[in-house]
Amino acid sequence: MHCTPTVSADPSIQPGRDIDCDVLIVGGGINGCGIARDLAGRGWRVVLCEKDDLASHTSSSSTKLIHGGLRYLEYYEFSLVRKALQEREVLLKSAPHIMWPLRFVMPHDPSMRPAWMIRVGLFMYDHLAKREVLPGSRTVRLRQHAAGAPLKQSYRRGFIYSDGWVDDARLVVLNALDARERGAQVFTRTRCTAAQRGSDGWVATLDGAGRSRTVRARAVVNAAGPWAESFLRNVAHSARGETLATKSLRLVKGSHIVVPRLFTHDHAYIFQNPDKRIIFAIPYQDDFTLIGTTDIEIEGDDPAGAHITEDEIAYLCTQASRYFDKPVLPADVVWTYSGVRPLLDDESGDPSAVTRDYLLESNTEAAPLMSVWGGKITTFRKLAEDAADEVSRMLGEARGAWTDGAFLAGGDLSAWIGKPHRPDRDFERFVAALQKRHAWLPPALARRLARAYGARVDLVLGAAASMAEMGVEVAPGLHERELRYLQSSEWATSADDVLWRRSKLGLHYNPAERAVVEAWFDTRETEGINACN
Structure with a gap:
């Protein structure tokens, strides 16, 4: 009998099986996840792989601003x-x-x-x-x-x-969640180790969690961020063995x-x-x-x-x-x-003075390839829309844009507050509604959960009707029910994923408290391995 450990990159994926898809996206930062969301929402079959955790590099290390870039006017x-x-x-x-x-x-x-x-x-x-x-x-x-x-x-x-x-890190996760709910398959801690280009498709090897998978894709999107150039030089191969790198970062x-x-x-x-x-x-x-x-x-x-x-x-x-x-x-x-x-x-x-704008480079000499060069977090949605337009064109079928005006995962608060008015005021109305519905939640915890999960907060709380039903308080304000949700639904497999990306609770904890969260994940991994024996 085959058994999968409880710590799984994506519970929707059948491990070890080959996959056929329309688009393989390499890179689980904001651009890769944004493109995956947009393409999946247009009905394309999408696979995304990320060699580490989602947003584990540039996309969790920004200044965390949605801004026009006042200083860029001088340039x-x-x-x-x-x-x-x-x-x-x-x-x-x-x-x-x-x-x-x-x-x-x-x-x-x-x-x-x-x-x-x-x-x-x-x-x-x-x-x-x-x-x-x-x-x-x-x-x-x-x-x-x-x-x-x-x-x-x-x-x-x-x-x-x-x-x-x-x-910023949660923005990436929300895009990945939306992509998965629209049919995309998201592999974390899974490296694309080879991508061979043919005249009508790509054959890629994905290695992660001790398994190797073959993905056959009609097109590849290189959204590897700082690794975009090295991906083209060292991983992706043309049919004639020529380098596919044309730009320098x-x-x-x-x-x-x-x-x-x-x-x-x-x-x-x-x-x-x-x-x-x-x-x-x-x-x-x-x-x-x-x-x-x-x-x-x-x-x-x-x-x-x-x-x-x-x-x-x-x-x-x-x-x-x-x-x-x-x-x-x-x-x-x-x-x-x-x-x-x-x-x-x-x-x-x-x-x-180097431009923060982006460039989408399309190559259709054989099976379609798109590389994403540059970009900034504020323009990720527009970049993803432009990329999805171009990928759809390369695949021979125009499919309409849809993300302008669409909510991200947890962003639609209307079931809690009715018609939205202003985002900042709507959130405060949502917090009040959450505290009214779950009066047993301490106010500080209710606000933190509202900030992190928005309208998805009931997926975290489940049927809990008291703090006792939130499970063991693994660290101050962090209960086992929330950790299990993050592990099962948001690709969290380590304490760092939770403490420094899904949240910033690590800032508020001392080393001993952070170590307890690490031990919780270690125990869960051991339980998963033992369940397979």
């Missing part, structure tokens, strides 16, 4: 900024539980940029795309505003504008630090630096402030080991301390993370 990236600005409210409405509006304060430093230049930039930012939810920009007297209190007294004037915040590391909360208001800051870069200081996880990012070009074609350096920590602390009255010191840092941005090589000497 005349008007098309990119407009595209991103158009997407802000589309995304905010699609998943109000993991995305919400955020106001940004820019203290004015006359030595950086003149006030007139900032006003012109903000006017363009306000008017390049239609706004329905986000308020426009304005000037502010910092000595008379709560946002001025944490700043040095010398900063007396500033500007306030709107953008949005996103839980510049891998630019962006590092962030997290420190104990520096201010109590709900605004974020954007600070101008003497090197003409900017950094953000953002309210984070209630008790912390997130500061980032850097732009450091890295060498090599395997960015998995990218990590913050002492120089980067010092840089972020120094730049933040130019503005905050209380200095930010390296000793204050409680957590760091680094992501590697896969940017198209445009031969710019300054990594900060």
Whole structure:
């Protein structure tokens, strides 16, 4: 008798069997999962493989902003900024539980940029795309505003504008969930080790969890992010054995630090630096402030080991301390993370000036191949839509776009609150409805579950009618019922998946508490293996 361990990459998949599909997508970051969702929603048979966990690299290591990119105006990236600005409210409405509006304060430093230049930039930012939810920009007297209190007294004037915040790793998971519910098969911790191109299809080998599978696909989408170039050079093979790589990537590391909360208001800051870069200081996880990012070009074609350096920590602390009255010191840092941005090589000497726009490269010399170059999290939906349009064209059948106006998994709160109005207010109505329906939930836990799962929260709670029925409290506020849901439905197979990607509870736990969560997964894996013996 064949038995599958309880820790399965995707419970919908029959392990060990060969698969025929229309499109194989390599890469489980935001672009790969977004494309899988869009294609599956058009009725294409989709398989996605990711060599690690979903969003385990760049897509969980962003500055976590849904933004147009104010600073890109200085590089005349008007098309990119407009595209991103158009997407802000589309995304905010699609998943109000993991995305919400955020106001940004820019203290004015006359030595950086003149006030007139900032006003012109903000006017363009306000008017390049239609706004329905986000308020426009304005000037502010910092000595008379709560946002001025944490700043040095010398900063007396500033500007306030709107953008949005996103839980980036959960955004990836929600796309993967939606893709799977529309028929896609999602393999995590499964590497594409070979992809052979023929005249009318691809034959790929997927290796993971001790198993090897053969996938026959009509087309391949290379959405491997920082590994996109190396995938074409080392894994994908043409019928004649020629390299399929045509573009070069510049891998630019962006590092962030997290420190104990520096201010109590709900605004974020954007600070101008003497090197003409900017950094953000953002309210984070209630008790912390997130500061980032850097732009450091890295060498090599395997960015998995990218990590913050002492120089980067010092840089972020120094730049933040130019503005905050209380200095930010390296000793204050409680957590760091680094992501590697896969940017198209445009031969710019300054990594900060390299375009954040994307390019979709189609190759139809034999079985269709599409490679995704570059991109940013704000424009992922539009990128996925454009990619799905092109893949459909290459497969010979136009199938209509559908994601503009569609909810992401858990984003449709109407069953709880009725007709939606404004995403931020709708979420608060949802929290109130959740607390009313499940009055036994502690308010802090109810809000966290609402943020993480939105309308899918009942899938987590199941039939529970009391805290006792949530199961063992494995770590503070984290119960066995939620862990089992994450394991069975959201591809979580380790403590890191839960503590640092499906949530950021790891920030709130001490090492002993994190170790207990690790032990829970170890026990579950052992139980699964023993069940097969």
